[in-house]
Amino acid sequence: MAVRLKDIAVDLGLSVVTVSKVLRNHPDIGEATRKRVLKRMKEVNYQPNLAARSLITGQTWTIGIVVPDLLHPFFAQVVKEISVEVREKGYSLFISSSDEDPALEQQEIAQFLARRVDVLMIASAQKSLETFRRIEEEKVPYILFDRRLQKLDANFVGVDDCAVGVLATKHLIDQGCRRIAHMRGPEISTAIGRLEGYKRALAEGELPFRGADVISIGTSGDHRGEPGGYEAARKLLARKTRPDGIFCFNDPVALGAMRAILEAGLRIPQDIAIVGCGNLSYSDFLRVPLSSVDQGAASIARAVAAMALRLAHSKGPRRVHAELTSPRLIIRASSLRRSK
Amino acid sequence: MAVRLKDIAVDLGLSVVTVSKVLRNHPDIGEATRKRVLKRMKEVNYQPNLAARSLITGQTWTIGIVVPDLLHPFFAQVVKEISVEVREKGYSLFISSSDEDPALEQQEIAQFLARRVDVLMIASAQKSLETFRRIEEEKVPYILFDRRLQKLDANFVGVDDCAVGVLATKHLIDQGCRRIAHMRGPEISTAIGRLEGYKRALAEGELPFRGADVISIGTSGDHRGEPGGYEAARKLLARKTRPDGIFCFNDPVALGAMRAILEAGLRIPQDIAIVGCGNLSYSDFLRVPLSSVDQGAASIARAVAAMALRLAHSKGPRRVHAELTSPRLIIRASSLRRSK
DNA sequence: TTGAAAGCGCTACCAA
DNA sequence: TTGGTAGCGCTTTCAA
Numbered sequence: 001m002a003v004r005l006k007d008i009a010v011d012l013g014l015s016v017v018t019v020s021k022v023l024r025n026h027p028d029i030g031e032a033t034r035k036r037v038l039k040r041m042k043e044v045n046y047q048p049n050l051a052a053r054s055l056i057t058g059q060t061w062t063i064g065i066v067v068p069d070l071l072h073p074f075f076a077q078v079v080k081e082i083s084v085e086v087r088e089k090g091y092s093l094f095i096s097s098s099d100e101d102p103a104l105e106q107q108e109i110a111q112f113l114a115r116r117v118d119v120l121m122i123a124s125a126q127k128s129l130e131t132f133r134r135i136e137e138e139k140v141p142y143i144l145f146d147r148r149l150q151k152l153d154a155n156f157v158g159v160d161d162c163a164v165g166v167l168a169t170k171h172l173i174d175q176g177c178r179r180i181a182h183m184r185g186p187e188i189s190t191a192i193g194r195l196e197g198y199k200r201a202l203a204e205g206e207l208p209f210r211g212a213d214v215i216s217i218g219t220s221g222d223h224r225g226e227p228g229g230y231e232a233a234r235k236l237l238a239r240k241t242r243p244d245g246i247f248c249f250n251d252p253v254a255l256g257a258m259r260a261i262l263e264a265g266l267r268i269p270q271d272i273a274i275v276g277c278g279n280l281s282y283s284d285f286l287r288v289p290l291s292s293v294d295q296g297a298a299s300i301a302r303a304v305a306a307m308a309l310r311l312a313h314s315k316g317p318r319r320v321h322a323e324l325t326s327p328r329l330i331i332r333a334s335s336l337r338r339s340k
Numbered sequence: 341m342a343v344r345l346k347d348i349a350v351d352l353g354l355s356v357v358t359v360s361k362v363l364r365n366h367p368d369i370g371e372a373t374r375k376r377v378l379k380r381m382k383e384v385n386y387q388p389n390l391a392a393r394s395l396i397t398g399q400t401w402t403i404g405i406v407v408p409d410l411l412h413p414f415f416a417q418v419v420k421e422i423s424v425e426v427r428e429k430g431y432s433l434f435i436s437s438s439d440e441d442p443a444l445e446q447q448e449i450a451q452f453l454a455r456r457v458d459v460l461m462i463a464s465a466q467k468s469l470e471t472f473r474r475i476e477e478e479k480v481p482y483i484l485f486d487r488r489l490q491k492l493d494a495n496f497v498g499v500d501d502c503a504v505g506v507l508a509t510k511h512l513i514d515q516g517c518r519r520i521a522h523m524r525g526p527e528i529s530t531a532i533g534r535l536e537g538y539k540r541a542l543a544e545g546e547l548p549f550r551g552a553d554v555i556s557i558g559t560s561g562d563h564r565g566e567p568g569g570y571e572a573a574r575k576l577l578a579r580k581t582r583p584d585g586i587f588c589f590n591d592p593v594a595l596g597a598m599r600a601i602l603e604a605g606l607r608i609p610q611d612i613a614i615v616g617c618g619n620l621s622y623s624d625f626l627r628v629p630l631s632s633v634d635q636g637a638a639s640i641a642r643a644v645a646a647m648a649l650r651l652a653h654s655k656g657p658r659r660v661h662a663e664l665t666s667p668r669l670i671i672r673a674s675s676l677r678r679s680k
Numbered sequence: 681t682t683g684a685a686a687g688c689g690c691t692a693c694c695a696a
Numbered sequence: 697t698t699g700g701t702a703g704c705g706c707t708t709t710c711a712a
Contacts, residue, residue: 392689
């Protein structure tokens with residue numbers, strides 16, 4: 001049905017090989033022949049069958065990306081930017097949203113491996129290394145982004161989560177907060193890093209670290225965090241001494257916390273200052289505009305894409321590489337207690 | 341490098357054909373042989389080379405989806421849900437975010453056609469029919485969603501945009517608004533339909549339609565609409581008589597409008613009531629929680645996926661089919677002037 | 681500069 | 697029930 005190399009070859013009285021060479025810009029082809037072939041290709045709107053090509057070359061010019069939740073603006077933006085970057089180089093992008101389910105994620109990765117993607121990009125919900133060992137067996141290069149696994153020495157691109165925690169917490173200290181709580185995320189690297197940064201900033205600010213001031217918002221996905229933040233804040237407010245600042249794992253959690261605080265008749269930031277993370281698109285328009293640490297989705301995406309293209313073209317064993325990007329604090333009303 | 345059918349066949353002293361038949365659950369295979377083969381496949385973790393299979397069968401088990409902006413929550417959700425639906429049936433999803441650029445979109449569609457996707461799903465930014473004629477030439481089934489083109493008789497799934505306009509406008513009338521403005525979107529079917537619904541609701545409510553009350557927010561992408569809404573509202577407010585209700589093409593536009601209105605010292609909804617469309621995730625947490633028409637992204641996604649699976653499996657010429665889903669109004673403070 | 685032959689990994693068809 | 701043969705559309709190698 002579709003036009004094949006052979007059809008063009010027959011039309012022009014040439015061999016398939018010659019036409020194939022023109023297609024791939026092979027140098028030893030006469031100028032006249034090349035022009036004739038290209039002209040004919042245009043005329044019949046020839047599209048090479050990429051499956052046939054892949055079968056021989058072993059390259060598919062496809063990349064697979066797995067994110068825990070495409071609805072999360074951070075991941076949506078990363079995927080969008082990556083799609084632009086790799087398209088320019090002729091790659092197509094397979095997408096999968098794993099819904100934070102390790103089993104589903106594993107299944108999708110297996111699917112992508114079966115499709116012989118040239119590179120895999122994964123913001124993983126895995127707890128074990130099994131899946132990655134499998135990928136390594138297949139010798140398909142892969143890049144983790146946003147989240148990494150302890151004990152797994154793999155390519156990685158993500159924000160410096162410890163710096164996120166420091167930035168947010170130090171800012172709250174600068175704003176005069178003296179009892180800062182932290183609503184931490186689940187047991188993944190991002191939450192662990194941000195907690196680490198929180199502790200470090202407290203230490204630098206000579207404030208005591210109290211284990212009770214760290215409250216967990218459960219194990220469900222990121223953007224499901226609003227109810228989690230609400231519950232956590234209610235618990236904090238029920239205590240004898242309440243915090244005067246809260247660093248929230250992410251923005252949805254911060255929204256939930258804000259809701260509970262406002263409901264309790266307290267003021268933000270005067271009674272409790274809030275900083276989130278993620279810099280949600282519409283943070284400016286909230287009841288109290290939300291201060292937030294921006295992870296720089298665009299620069300992460302660019303770094304992932306660049307690394308992927310490097311990996312796709314390099315042959316043989318590759319050295320593992322990790323890239324940390326710098327977060328940026330966006331100060332809004334929810335944490336601004338002092339005019340400068 | 342990777343395990344092939346042939347390797348398994350040799351290991352077990354069988355022919356490639358027999359192993360291939362086991363792989364595909366072909367009936368005429370002895371139970372004993374089948375078990376041996378399956379066992380070995382597990383052992384060596386066999387993954388069939390899908391490119392080789394596609395080359396013969398002509399099916400790739402891939403679907404291509406093109407959206408104008410993946411960062412837009414509506415499209416992110418649609419893609420996410422579709423990815424879940426089609427994955428269950430063994431399909432993988434190619435994604436592309438066209439950035440509302442018809443040329444880029446066309447290029448990506450061409451890429452997907454070259455990859456011989458089994459179905460295409462497009463929320464299109466095209467103005468002309470050329471691209472679609474090309475797709476039809478290739479006989480690849482395609483589905484438009486969210487937006488459709490006049491004069492193009494194609495498969496379509498989307499919300500009933502006229503109903504969106506009616507729902508929003510009628511609600512404003514019910515809330516006592518008597519001079520309702522409409523901030524309309526660019527020249528695409530969604531904006532045209534919503535405007536149509538606006539007019540219809542006015543007529544039903546026996547309110548006059550005034551051309552001047554329809555104000556355009558420019559041609560840039562959906563989510564870029566906040567500045568557009570702000571500008572449009574400023575213009576409306578500068579007039580001698582201002583509206584007491586505004587139906588906005590989408591939520592970002594509504595946010596912009598709200599900003600301008602609050603800045604001008606007016607109250608929402610007492611002075612001006614607002615209804616948007618899209619039901620942004622965090623509408624509840626806005627300065628004034630925003631009433632909005634929900635397009636039902638999930639049900640649109642399911643309908644698109646179901647239609648795609650039908651098309652992928654049906655042979656020969658297919659009848660074109662259009663499916664309209666019903667919008668739902670989510671009432672929040674921005675339009676609630678009367679308690680019931 | 682051009683092309684014949686071989687083959688990528690798999691499936692379709694038909695014979696044993 | 698099993699398997700030989702042919703071939704999907706293309707690239708690779710090497711000879712002309």
